Amino acid sequence: xxxxxxxxxxxxxxxxxxxxxxxxxxxxxxxxxxxxxxxxxxxxxxxxxxxxxxxxxxxxxxxxxxxxxxxxxxxxxxxxxxxxxxxxxxxxxxxxxxxxxxxxxxxxxxxxxxxxxxxxxxxxxxxxxxxxxxxxxxxxxxxxxxxxxxxxxxxxxxxxxxxxxxxxxxxxxxxxxxxxxxxxxx
Amino acid sequence: xxxxxxxxxxxxxxxxxxxxxxxxxxxxxxxxxxxxxxxxxxxxxxxxxxxxxxxxxxxxxxxxxxxxxxxxxxxxxxxxxxxxxxxxxxxxxxxxxxxxxxxxxxxxxxxxxxxxxxxxxxxxxxxxxxxxxxxxxxxxxxxxxxxxxxxxxxxxxxxxxxxxxxxxxxxxxxxxxxxxxxxxxxxxxxxxxxxxxxxxxxxxxxxxxxxxxxxxxxxxxxxxxxxxxxxxxxxxxxxxxxxxxxxxxxxxxxxxxxxxxxxxxxxxxxxxxxxxxxxxxxxxxxxxxxxxxxxxxxxxxxxxxxxxxxxxxxxxxxxxxxxxxxxxxxxxxxxxxxxxxxxxxxxxxxxxxxxxxxxxxxxxxxxxxxxxxxxxxxxxxxxxxxxxxxxxxxxxxxxxxxxxxxxxxxxxxxxxxxxxxxxxxxxxxxxxxxxxxxxxxxxxxxxxxxxxxxxxxxxxxxxxxxxxxxxxxxxxxxxxxxxxxxxxxxxxxxxxxxxxxxxxxxxxxxxxxxxxxxxxxxxxxxxxxxxxxxxxxxxxxxxxxxxxxxxxxxxxxxxxxxxxxxxxxxxxxxxxxxxxxxxxxxxxxxxxxxxxxxxxxxxxxxxxxxxxxxxxxxxxxxxxxxxxxxxxxxxxxxxxxxxxxxxxxxxxxxxxxxxxxxxxxxxxxxxxxxxxxxxxxxxxxxxxxxxxxxxxxxxxxxxxxxxxxxxxxxxxxxxxxxxxxxxxxxxxxxxxxxxxxxxxxxxxxxxxxxxxxxxxxxxxxxxxxxx
Numbered sequence: 001x002x003x004x005x006x007x008x009x010x011x012x013x014x015x016x017x018x019x020x021x022x023x024x025x026x027x028x029x030x031x032x033x034x035x036x037x038x039x040x041x042x043x044x045x046x047x048x049x050x051x052x053x054x055x056x057x058x059x060x061x062x063x064x065x066x067x068x069x070x071x072x073x074x075x076x077x078x079x080x081x082x083x084x085x086x087x088x089x090x091x092x093x094x095x096x097x098x099x100x101x102x103x104x105x106x107x108x109x110x111x112x113x114x115x116x117x118x119x120x121x122x123x124x125x126x127x128x129x130x131x132x133x134x135x136x137x138x139x140x141x142x143x144x145x146x147x148x149x150x151x152x153x154x155x156x157x158x159x160x161x162x163x164x165x166x167x168x169x170x171x172x173x174x175x176x177x178x179x180x181x182x183x184x185x186x
Numbered sequence: 187x188x189x190x191x192x193x194x195x196x197x198x199x200x201x202x203x204x205x206x207x208x209x210x211x212x213x214x215x216x217x218x219x220x221x222x223x224x225x226x227x228x229x230x231x232x233x234x235x236x237x238x239x240x241x242x243x244x245x246x247x248x249x250x251x252x253x254x255x256x257x258x259x260x261x262x263x264x265x266x267x268x269x270x271x272x273x274x275x276x277x278x279x280x281x282x283x284x285x286x287x288x289x290x291x292x293x294x295x296x297x298x299x300x301x302x303x304x305x306x307x308x309x310x311x312x313x314x315x316x317x318x319x320x321x322x323x324x325x326x327x328x329x330x331x332x333x334x335x336x337x338x339x340x341x342x343x344x345x346x347x348x349x350x351x352x353x354x355x356x357x358x359x360x361x362x363x364x365x366x367x368x369x370x371x372x373x374x375x376x377x378x379x380x381x382x383x384x385x386x387x388x389x390x391x392x393x394x395x396x397x398x399x400x401x402x403x404x405x406x407x408x409x410x411x412x413x414x415x416x417x418x419x420x421x422x423x424x425x426x427x428x429x430x431x432x433x434x435x436x437x438x439x440x441x442x443x444x445x446x447x448x449x450x451x452x453x454x455x456x457x458x459x460x461x462x463x464x465x466x467x468x469x470x471x472x473x474x475x476x477x478x479x480x481x482x483x484x485x486x487x488x489x490x491x492x493x494x495x496x497x498x499x500x501x502x503x504x505x506x507x508x509x510x511x512x513x514x515x516x517x518x519x520x521x522x523x524x525x526x527x528x529x530x531x532x533x534x535x536x537x538x539x540x541x542x543x544x545x546x547x548x549x550x551x552x553x554x555x556x557x558x559x560x561x562x563x564x565x566x567x568x569x570x571x572x573x574x575x576x577x578x579x580x581x582x583x584x585x586x587x588x589x590x591x592x593x594x595x596x597x598x599x600x601x602x603x604x605x606x607x608x609x610x611x612x613x614x615x616x617x618x619x620x621x622x623x624x625x626x627x628x629x630x631x632x633x634x635x636x637x638x639x640x641x642x643x644x645x646x647x648x649x650x651x652x653x654x655x656x657x658x659x660x661x662x663x664x665x666x667x668x669x670x671x672x673x674x675x676x677x678x679x680x681x682x683x684x685x686x687x688x689x690x691x692x693x694x695x696x697x698x699x700x701x702x703x704x705x706x707x708x709x710x711x712x713x714x715x716x717x718x719x720x721x722x723x724x725x726x727x728x729x730x731x732x733x734x735x736x737x738x739x740x741x742x743x744x745x746x747x748x749x750x751x752x753x754x755x756x757x758x759x760x761x762x763x764x765x766x767x768x769x770x771x772x773x774x775x776x777x778x779x780x781x782x783x784x785x786x787x788x789x790x791x792x793x794x795x796x797x798x799x800x801x802x803x804x805x806x807x808x809x810x811x812x813x814x815x816x817x818x819x820x821x822x823x824x825x826x827x828x829x830x831x832x833x834x835x836x837x838x839x840x841x842x843x844x845x846x847x848x849x850x851x852x853x854x855x856x857x858x859x860x861x862x863x864x865x866x867x868x869x870x871x872x873x874x875x876x877x878x879x880x881x882x883x884x885x886x887x888x889x890x891x892x893x894x895x896x897x898x899x900x901x902x903x904x905x906x907x908x909x910x911x912x913x914x915x916x917x918x919x920x921x922x923x924x925x926x927x928x929x930x931x932x933x934x935x936x937x938x939x940x941x942x943x944x945x946x947x948x949x950x951x952x953x954x955x956x957x
Contacts, residue, residue: 068204075197083190095193102189116191122198129203133394133435133453141207144196148211155276156211158259158311160550162482163434170435186192 003066010058018051025067029074035147036078036095046078053077075145094147101168102144105176106186121184128178132171139164140171210258260310260317260347263391263398263432264479265547270344272547272554275311278328279552282306283565284581286318288328291551293569293578299330310347317347317374323354325376336376340368346392350374353392365402366390383412389430394453398437400427409439422455428467429476438480440467448478448485450528463526463533464489466515479546484525486546486553490515523575537568537575537725552578564689566722577626580692580722587694587718590667590686594706601716602709603682603698607662608669614743617658620668620685622728625693625721638693638721642737643729680710691723734775736785741773748783750802750809760789760798760813888927888948889919898932902940912943920951927951
């Protein structure tokens with residue numbers, strides 16, 4: 001079933017919507033969740049939460065790209081679960097590893113949340129990713145949005161692991177510089 | 187700010203970016219989704235929102251970059267421009283080695299996927315599909331099934347899979363240099379074929395939304411890139427560019443305006459930088475393929491040697507090529523495969539580079555190298571062992587191997603080799619130089635690695651001596667070839683091993699028979715399609731001999747050095763036990779003085795082993811040899827004697843030996859010297875029987891011997907001679923290590939009772955009485 005038809009089902013409040021979503025996107029969402037949680041049961045839980053959240057949110061929205069709509073929810077749900085539970089237990093979590101990679105580029109100070117314009121930060125990241133070479137953007141998004149492992153990325157993109165790491169390093173450096181030029185100190 | 191917040195913000199990036207990356211993920215994993223990115227719907231959505239309107243404009247500006255390609259590549263641009271004959275994907279390495287193979291990254295499960303075509307190239311692997319070129323473009327599953335071909339009017343030269351499209355260029359078969367007249371694209375489904383550029387060019391490769399190439403529209407080789415989406419072209423450098431390699435967002439190129447030195451620039455042509463490595467581009471080669479590659483900021487190249495201005499170079503001619511070569515190179519100890527780190531400036535010498543010109547293809551774990559122009563140039567696949575490259579597989583054309591021998595292609599289609607005018611050589615340094623080493627023997631269709639080791643340890647006895655009495659030859663008219671021929675006369679087979687200076691890292695082996703041909707005379711016949719095994723020299727160091735072991739090659743060197751007849755060192759004989767050059771061979775140096783050499787060796791007959799010490803001493807200017815037994819083997823019988831009881835006519839009762847009655851016989855008794863008879867028997871057996879090694883075996887502490895009936899007749903004689911042979915046999919067997927009992931079988935049968943001797947008994951060595 002195509003995405004528009006599935007969205008229509010949500011709007012019609014048909015429970016088939018969830019079943020069709022599961023058929024089409026369960027594997028995709030589980031992968032995102034498991035990259036973050038490195039635990040099958042927790043990942044399943046976050047994907048099930050995604051279906052519920054989608055059920056509750058779609059009548060208000062009509063997503064044009066259902067996959068990204070679902071993926072965002074799963075990603076955030078899984079991150080929420082990750083934060084609630086002990087981070088140290090998440091051995092193998094790509095989210096955990098990604099955090100470590102990002103931490104090298106930020107001053108880990110507890111700036112009060114209300115002093116940071118997250119919307120602007122997101123927009124700047126968006127602009128930056130549109131500026132950099134396509135492959136660099138893909139690598140960055142695969143690593144820090146989809147939380148794909150370095151191994152997976154290197155194998156599927158015919159790059160060596162160190163090549164992937166180098167490219168990510170450069171993109172992160174570039175992002176930091178770009179944000180700083182925009183007056184955003186991270 | 188916390189890293190978590192950054193990742194949260196990344197969670198809010200635009201749909202188009204997520205879709206782009208997602209598409210790359212799924213295509214790469216072989217799960218191409220049917221849903222397509224719809225620019226129109228995004229446009230509709232974004233047009234409504236002010237903030238996103240800006241993004242919309244931005245995205246459309248960038249549409250050319252993204253197009254519908256999504257960035258997934260079938261191979262690296264560096265490999266594609268170098269022929270694309272190695273690719274790594276999902277734990278497997280795909281490569282060409284006179285066939286299309288795959289092998290796991292760890293070197294196991296070598297699998298031939300396709301063969302019979304000429305040089306598989308432009309290998310691209312995406313998900314579970316392989317795309318490649320031979321005479322045209324093919325695709326098939328990574329398991330070798332569902333092969334499909336696409337014919338187009340032009341011959342295809344190279345192919346780069348990038349997203350859903352394959353970017354191709356035409357092969358110009360009339361040109362000696364690498365230039366092409368057209369670029370095309372076709373979907374990976376082999377539909378929607380389109381011409382996208384009709385510009386003479388070389389070195390086409392696709393990377394990050396652009397096609398990079400060297401334009402040959404003018405006399406100056408100029409670097410350009412063309413936007414895949416908009417087809418807009420952009421000149422990137424004013425330099426005359428030899429070849430290009432794209433890696434890690436840089437374009438590396440040999441600059442023909444600066445003696446082929448390596449430079450690099452950013453993908454947009456900025457940040458031009460001269461690189462300080464010893465790379466020596468050779469213009470007459472580089473116009474076809476780059477002779478370097480780049481991986482992870484490391485440049486891999488061959489250092490050819492000390493450059494010298496060619497005496498024939500004419501600076502007034504602009505051509506720097508075959509007709510007017512500027513530099514020639516003299517090999518030195520640094521000649522070999524090097525890698526140079528662009529960031530740190532570190533230079534490391536790797537294994538010895540193959541002698542041929544380099545066309546390197548590289549992945550994280552493997553390196554493949556081949557020659558360029560010549561069909562018959564050898565191919566090598568190296569595997570990274572953590573610190574260096576080791577040969578994993580190699581291939582050389584059979585014709586190339588045979589050509590070194592100056593073979594005759596018979597009218598009956600057999601391949602003949604005549605050694606009539608060959609010259610026997612004892613040139614030790616040449617033999618050591620060309621034959622010594624650890625050779626990796628090609629087993630193309632198996633994971634197994636065999637090694638032929640030729641060194642002074644003689645751990646592998648095939649070539650330098652061992653039990654063979656082979657001879658080294660220089661081949662007439664092919665002065666670069668050195669051949670070693672050994673034989674097994676009993677089965678009429680001859681074994682040829684040869685190497686050639688043109689490809690000194692290869693050794694070849696073939697079997698032959700010696701025939702008398704009516705037209706060619708006495709020649710070796712290698713058969714209709716000679717089966718030639720090739721080995722290639724590895725970087726393993728030579729084994730050092732242990733316990734003062736002296737190889738036969740070393741003995742030859744000593745003979746030459748001291749002016750001793752070589753046969754004096756190897757042809758030994760002591761009371762029936764012999765040691766010929768072609769027979770058992772095991773020599774250790776005991777001491778070495780100017781006029782006196784002492785060796786220890788072992789003499790064999792099929793049923794006896796005797797250790798001997800032999801001394802070669804210069805007396806009155808003449809080398810004289812003396813041999814004495816080394817007492818280990820027969821120590822326990824030394825100075826002892828046995829009582830020989832034998833059954834014979836009682837001469838007192840029957841002086842004329844006429845009586846057959848048992849009454850006319852009696853037991854006689856005689857003392858026998860054990861040492862003497864053991865040796866005598868060994869000699870007898872050695873000379874008159876064809877006893878083989880597997881005719882004697884152990885069953886626990888019992889040794890068994892299986893004799894022919896003919897031998898039985900000798901042993902079963904009632905005469906003193908027969909009895910002596912029996913004693914000698916038993917004493918010899920009892921001198922074998924750890925023997926407690928002896929059993930004699932005749933033609934495989936146990937329990938045989940002879941006319942004069944009971945062979946069926948099990949002899950207790952400690953209580954043995956023989957009669």
